[in-house]
Amino acid sequence: MPSCAQAVSRGCEARELALLRGPLGALGFETDAEGVVTAVERFTFAAQVGLAPGTRLLRLCQRGLAGLSPPQRRRLLRNAPKVCVTVLPPDDNGRPRRPPSSDEEGPVLPDPTPDLLLGTDPPGDPATTPPRDGSFTPPPAPPVLSEAGEEEEWEAVTTVCSSILETLAREGQHVPELWEPPASGNQRVPEEEAQALSEKVLYLESQEQAAKAALQAEIQTLRQIRPELGDAPPRVPQAPS
Structure with a gap:
């Protein structure tokens, strides 16, 4: 942010x-x-x-x-x-x-970068001259970052x-700008956005499966009714008296 x-x-x-x-x-x-x-x-x-x-x-x-x-x-x-x-x-x-x-x-x-050219300590300054008793420890070398x-x-x-x-x-959702005041309430983070999309996909898939099951049941019912209609004797029309 x-x-x-x-x-x-x-x-x-x-x-x-x-x-x-x-x-x-x-x-x-x-x-x-x-x-x-x-x-x-x-x-x-x-x-x-x-x-x-x-x-x-x-x-x-x-x-x-x-x-x-x-x-x-x-x-x-x-x-x-x-x-x-x-x-x-x-x-x-x-x-x-x-x-x-x-x-x-x-x-x-x-500028957080220190200016190394401003050092004016004279040679032999006790503040900068390392001791000769061997207790001086050089500063650790900075870590080398891998550019790749x-x-x-x-x-x-x-x-x-x-x-x-x-x-x-x-999705047509509004993307807040830099100087736009923050909206009231908790804003959803990208992970929550992805989770909401996943839940929507699962809901649509369940609705599709329910519709397929209902259609399959309707087809099975029609298949059971059709033989019963075929076994019934045909109706013969009566001649007028």
């Missing part, structure tokens, strides 16, 4: 989204040079979470959109295994909202999401 950011632009909260790719690897939306969404394909994960024309992108993969060149944006949108974006939904007229200023945008989503395994996992999740969207579209 998308989480609300803390900054506000003209009374509208920015939101963070983790977008999934479709079966062909596409995200299902297009943007212009200013980072405004211009088109969204139907039945995609982007449309399901509420991305619509007029939505403005503020950050892409934890990086400010203003600091990315157009080739860098295209490369991230095309090749990043997991695309995280921060967006501002359009106004009531469908027009893009004004992006927050640098003072407003700074505290919204601070991660891509396969995202493809599987994308396939499941696409099938759920197609099922909801065929």
Whole structure:
């Protein structure tokens, strides 16, 4: 589910989204040079979470959109295994909202990546120099992620999401948008939707079997009545007196 950011632009909260790719690897939306969404394909994960024309992108993969060149944006949108974006939904007229200023945008989503080039400790600082008695333990190496395994996992999740969207579209059910207020009551999760569909199929199959049984009984009754009608003597018409 998308989480609300803390900054506000003209009374509208920015939101963070983790977008999934479709079966062909596409995200299902297009943007212009200013980072405004211009088109969204139907039945995609982007449309399901509420991305619509007029939505403005503020950050892409934890990086400010203003600091990315157009080739860098295209490369991230095309090749990043997991695309995280921060967006501002359009106004009531469908027009893009004004992006927050640098003072407003700074505290919204601070870059979690530490800047390793800011270290100014002089050589020989006791705080950074390891002891010579052999008790220094180097930090553990970060785990190496398998890029192929991660891509396969995202493809599987994308396939499941696409099938759920197609099922909801065929059933004519309403898909909530990103900035739509939550409906009252408990919302059914996709697993409950699938279970409800399975129960409906089982009910229809039981009705079909009952109809077949009734038809078979009717045919059996007709077969029993037909020989009785054949054994009865024919009626001879009487001549008029």
